[in-house]
Amino acid sequence: EVQLLESGGGLVQPGGSLRLSCAASGFTFSSYAMTWVRQAPGKGLEWVSATSGNGGSRWYADTVKGRFTISRDNSKNTLFLQMNSLRAEDTAVYYCAKHLTGTKGFDYWGQGALVTVSS
Amino acid sequence: QTVVTQEPSFSVSPGGTVTLTCGLSSGSVSTSHYPSWYQQTPGQAPRTLIYSTNTRSSGVPDRFSGSILGNKAALTITGAQADDESDYYCVVYMDSGIWVFGGGTKLTVL
Numbered sequence: 104e105v106q107l108l109e110s111g112g113g114l115v116q117p118g119g120s121l122r123l124s125c126a127a128s129g130f131t132f133s134s135y136a137m138t139w140v141r142q143a144p145g146k147g148l149e150w151v152s153a154t155s156g157n158g159g160s161r162w163y164a165d166t167v168k169g170r171f172t173i174s175r176d177n178s179k180n181t182l183f184l185q186m187n188s189l190r191a192e193d194t195a196v197y198y199c200a201k202h203l204t205g206t207k208g209f210d211y212w213g214q215g216a217l218v219t220v221s222s
Numbered sequence: 223q224t225v226v227t228q229e230p231s232f233s234v235s236p237g238g239t240v241t242l243t244c245g246l247s248s249g250s251v252s253t254s255h256y257p258s259w260y261q262q263t264p265g266q267a268p269r270t271l272i273y274s275t276n277t278r279s280s281g282v283p284d285r286f287s288g289s290i291l292g293n294k295a296a297l298t299i300t301g302a303q304a305d306d307e308s309d310y311y312c313v314v315y316m317d318s319g320i321w322v323f324g325g326g327t328k329l330t331v332l
Contacts (some may be wrong), residue, residue, distance in 0.1 A: 138321070147326040148260070148268065148311050154318055162319030165223070192313075198267055206315050208258030208273040210280075215267055 104130040105211045107199050112216030119189050123216055125182040125199030133157065133177040136202035138209055139184050141195035141218075149195075152184065167193075178200070189220045224248055226314055228324035234302045234331055242327045243294040244312030244327075250293035255314040257295035259288060262309045262326075271310075274295060307331040 112122040123132040123219045125137070154171040161173050172185040182199050197216050200209035225247035234240035241316055244257055253275050261266040270279040272288035275295065283298045295314070299306055312324045 140323075147309075148262075148313070148323045150313065150323055152319040153321070158317065164320070201270075204275055206256050207277075208256055208270070208313060208315075208321075209260075210270050210273065212267040212270070 105201065107201065107211055107213035108215045109197065109199055109216035112197065112218045114219045115189055115222065116222050117190060117220055119220070120185070120187045121189065121218060123184040123186070123197055123199075123218070125184075125213055127180045127182065127201070128198075130201065132175075132180040137175065137182045137205070138200045138202060139173060139182075140198045140200055140209075140212075141193075142198070142215075143192070143195040146195075151197070154182070186218070189218075191220050193219060194220045223315060224322065226312065226324035228310075228312060228327045230325065230327045231330070234299070234329065235304075236302060236304060236331055238302050239298065239300045240282045240302060240311055240329065241289065242297045242299075242312075242329070243290070244296070244314065244324050245294040246314070251290065251295045251314060255295070255316070257288070257290075257312055257314050259286075259297045259309045260313070261296075262311065266304065268311065302331050304331050 106128045108126045117203045137154040154161045158175045170188045174183045199213045201211040227245045258273040259271045262268045276288040311326045
């Protein structure tokens with residue numbers, strides 16, 4: 104059974120940093136691209152970032168480019184999102200999601216981690 | 223920046239059929255955008271319904287179907303049920319590794 108479990112969310116001041124983790128199990132982690140998607144309170148889904156299976160390729164939404172860094176540790180089946188220079192508008196539930204093989208979208212989702220940026 | 227458009231809200235009667243659409247502010251959605259559809263109820267993580275235009279995810283009932291209608295991707299629900307009342311999101315692949323979600327459609331079954 105595929106499972107994705109996010110952790111690392113919490114309250115951080117504007118300008119601060121936070122690192123989210125997503126522990127994966129139930130599939131060959133290194134064979135699949137992974138994505139982060141966020142959802143601000145009462146708002147829709149927003150794609151944030153993705154990385155290829157080997158971590159060699161990374162992509163970012165313009166809203167986070169230069170501030171967020173996606174990475175993965177395939178030896179530990181874990182995906183990360185390092186978030187720096189956080190702003191109030193980054194407040195959201197952050198979901199990790201597993202990509203399907205090839206460019207087909209996402210199939211499995213974690214339960215989400217809440218990040219609140221506030222002074 | 224291309225915007226992905228969805229109807230903000232839609233309503234359907236129990237047992238009825240509804241088609242939600244997913245378009246682009248500039249251009250047409252095609253199979254090359256690999257449109258996919260996700261269902262979300264309040265407080266829950268999204269659930270994958272359809273990927274790569276028209277492939278149902280595992281366990282999704284066949285009353286959910288995806289297609290391209292004209293210049294948009296479409297999600298059709300046939301025989302709507304009360305528990306289909308949810309938010310529905312499409313996402314499209316915009317090349318160079320970038321994905322863009324639509325704003326979502328709030329579906330009411332009444």
